[in-house]
Amino acid sequence: MKRQISTPTMFLISVLGVILFSAHSVSGGSLNNPSARILGGSSTTEGDWPFMAYLFERGNGQLNGFICGGSLISNQWVLTAAHCIETVDIRLYGVVLGEHTRSVVSTNEQVFNVSRLVLHQNFDVTTFENDIALIKLSRPATINQYVGLANLAAAANCSVPQPIFSSGSCYTLGWGKTSNAGSNSDTLKKLSSLYYHQVFCNLFTLGNSLKYGGRVVHNCEKRICAGSPQTGQDSCEGDSGGPLVCRHSDNQYYVHGILSYGTDPCGQGLPAVFTKVAEMRAWISSNMTP
Numbered sequence: 001m002k003r004q005i006s007t008p009t010m011f012l013i014s015v016l017g018v019i020l021f022s023a024h025s026v027s028g029g030s031l032n033n034p035s036a037r038i039l040g041g042s043s044t045t046e047g048d049w050p051f052m053a054y055l056f057e058r059g060n061g062q063l064n065g066f067i068c069g070g071s072l073i074s075n076q077w078v079l080t081a082a083h084c085i086e087t088v089d090i091r092l093y094g095v096v097l098g099e100h101t102r103s104v105v106s107t108n109e110q111v112f113n114v115s116r117l118v119l120h121q122n123f124d125v126t127t128f129e130n131d132i133a134l135i136k137l138s139r140p141a142t143i144n145q146y147v148g149l150a151n152l153a154a155a156a157n158c159s160v161p162q163p164i165f166s167s168g169s170c171y172t173l174g175w176g177k178t179s180n181a182g183s184n185s186d187t188l189k190k191l192s193s194l195y196y197h198q199v200f201c202n203l204f205t206l207g208n209s210l211k212y213g214g215r216v217v218h219n220c221e222k223r224i225c226a227g228s229p230q231t232g233q234d235s236c237e238g239d240s241g242g243p244l245v246c247r248h249s250d251n252q253y254y255v256h257g258i259l260s261y262g263t264d265p266c267g268q269g270l271p272a273v274f275t276k277v278a279e280m281r282a283w284i285s286s287n288m289t290p
Contacts, residue, residue: 052070070242075143095137223274
C-alpha cells in the first residue's frame, strides 16, 4: 500500500509551497473521464482571455457537445490535451473562439471545423504522460478584441530552474464543472492557482496516488502542479486542455501548463497536474506544419 501523507504533513507542504512561491516573483475531460476540472473560481469578463478556445463534438451541438478548453497559439492552431481527443476523425470536432457565455450565441464568436489533429506520439493513456495535442482550424482566425493569440512559456528543460511566481500571479481557466455533481459552467471561469515546485508535485501525487488515479509525477518529468490549497477550490471536469497562465514581468500572461488531470473527486485542496509547455516547445513548433 502506498503511504498516505498525514494531515499535518500536508499542511506543512502547503505552507512551505506558499512560502517558497511567494518569496520571489518574475517581474471536460474525455478519455477515461479524467478528473481534470473550475470549482470555487471567479467569473471573467468577455474579452479578458481572448486566446481561450472551446472544443466541442459537432454531433451534440455547440452547447451540449462541449469537451475541453484550449489555447489559440497561432491564427490557425489550438493547443489542448491529447486525452480530449478520443478519435482523430476530424469530422467529429468543432472549435469556437471568442466564446464566453456558452448559452448565448454572440457575434464575437468564430466557429471552425477542424482540418487536422496532432496527438503527441508518446501520449500514454494510462499515465497521461505527454498529454498534449494540436488542432488545426479549417481557416485562419480573425484576430480582434475577442480573439487573440496566447504567449507561450519560453523553452526550457528540467536543468533550468523552475520559474517562481508570487501568489495571485497564475490562473487556471475553463468552463468546467462548478461542483462534483453539477454541470459545466455557463461562463468562462478563472481560479487563482499556486504554481508548485516539482518536488512538491511529486509529494502531492505520490502521497495521494489513489486520489490521482495512480498517476504520480516524478522529478524531471514534463509535468507541473498548480492549484488552490483551499478545499472546495479546484479545476474540475471539463476544464481539461485549458491553460495555466502566469503573469510575467512584462505584465503579460504566458501559458505554462495544459490541464491534464486532478484528484477524484475534485476540490480536495490538492493541485491539478498540467503538461509543462516549456518542455514541449520543440514538439509544438515541429508539428505546426502548413
